[in-house]
Amino acid sequence: MAETKPGATPLRVATWNINSVRLRAPLLRQLMEELNPDVLCLQETKTPDEHFPHEAAEALGFTHRIITGMKGYNGVAVLSRLPLARLPDGKDWCGKGDCRHLGVAVDLPGGPLEVHNFYVPAGGDVPDAAVNPKFAHKLDFVAEVTDWTAGRGPARRSVLVGDLNIAPLEHDVWSHKQMVGIVSHTPVEVEAMTRWQAAGDWYDALRHFVPADQKLYTWWSYRAKDWRASDRGRRLDHMWVSQDLAGSLRRHAVLKDARDWVQTSDHVPVMLELAV
Structure with a gap:
């Protein structure tokens, strides 16, 4: 495990499937009060770029924003207090x-930090690609991203976040036996x-x-x-x-x-602090 370099910059990165950024823009202030991230990655923004609530983001100190959205569905955004640049190798x-994906470089004193924000297809209700096109799309999406990741080689100075819509470990779900x-x-x-995960040699930071x-x-x-009370949750984010x-975590x-906030998402925000 790599050691943190002396003089590294503290950085807070958060991710949240907001489930409509225009509907839930007022909740961003609560998120800031609780987590105070430097970089916030949103999924399911559900709005075309021209209708994104830039004023609300600006008022919270997110002076740098890169977004990619569409009407009514999907959409991802990266909001930042620090300068951002869109990475050039975006794919359809x-x-x-x-x-469903946005890659950016965050400008830091120690050098750029890559941040990849993903929203993986949910996959519908039937776990059979032969009869459920949504499930087939999910598997195809992950396979395509895996090939792309392998082609780029092991990740370096990078963070990958998002609603990946898969709970991989036994204790990422309320009952492995009933959920398998x-x-x-x-x-x-x-x-x-x-x-x-293996294709990019990624490290599961939450399980750290x-x-x-x-x-x-x-x-x-x-x-x-x-x-x-029922607590039948899943780790999808x-x-x-x-x-x-x-070593910088x-x-x-x-x-x-946040799951109790008024008119909230069914996902809750998650945050990492790193020294980079």
């Missing part, structure tokens, strides 16, 4: 033009994510802080009348870092209380 995954046949925790999805034998969730269904940054936060 599966040829669908559906705004449910989309997001099936063996084929877990194997696909494992190949993706919370051991794999402990429960860890970032999503609770809207369908649960009392989500906190992930934060990975390149191996050279593993300082702390994490899963903002579970």
Whole structure:
């Protein structure tokens, strides 16, 4: 594990599937009060670029923003207090033009930090690619990203975050036995994510802080009348870092209380602090 360089800059990176940035823009202030990130990656922004709530982001200190969105579906955005540049190797995954990935370089004193923000297809309800086109798309998407990752080689000075819509470990779901046949925790999805992670030699930063034998969730269904009491969660939101940054990890936060915010998302914000 690489050691932190002397004089490294503290950096807080957060990720949140906001489930409509225009509807939930007021909640960004609560997120800032709780986590105060320097870089915030959003998924499911659900708005074309021209309707993104720039004024709300600017008021919170996010003077640098790179977005890619579409009407009503998908969409990702990176909001930052620090200068950003869009990475040049963006792809149209599966040829669908559906705004599911944004790669940026964050300008830091120690050199640029790559941040990749992903929103992986959910996959529908039936875990069979032969009868469910949404599930087939999910597997194709992850396979394509894995090939792209392998072509780039092991990640360096990089962070990958987002709603990856897969809960790979036994304690990433409320019941492995009951969930193993449910989309997001099936063996084929877990194997696909494992190949993706290995292709970039990515390090699971959240499990750095919370051991794999402990429960860890970032999503609770809207369908649960009392989500906190039932606690049938899943870890669908992930934060990975390149191996050279593993030694720079300082702390994490899963903002579970955000699931109780008024008109909130079914996902909660997650944050890492690194010394980079």
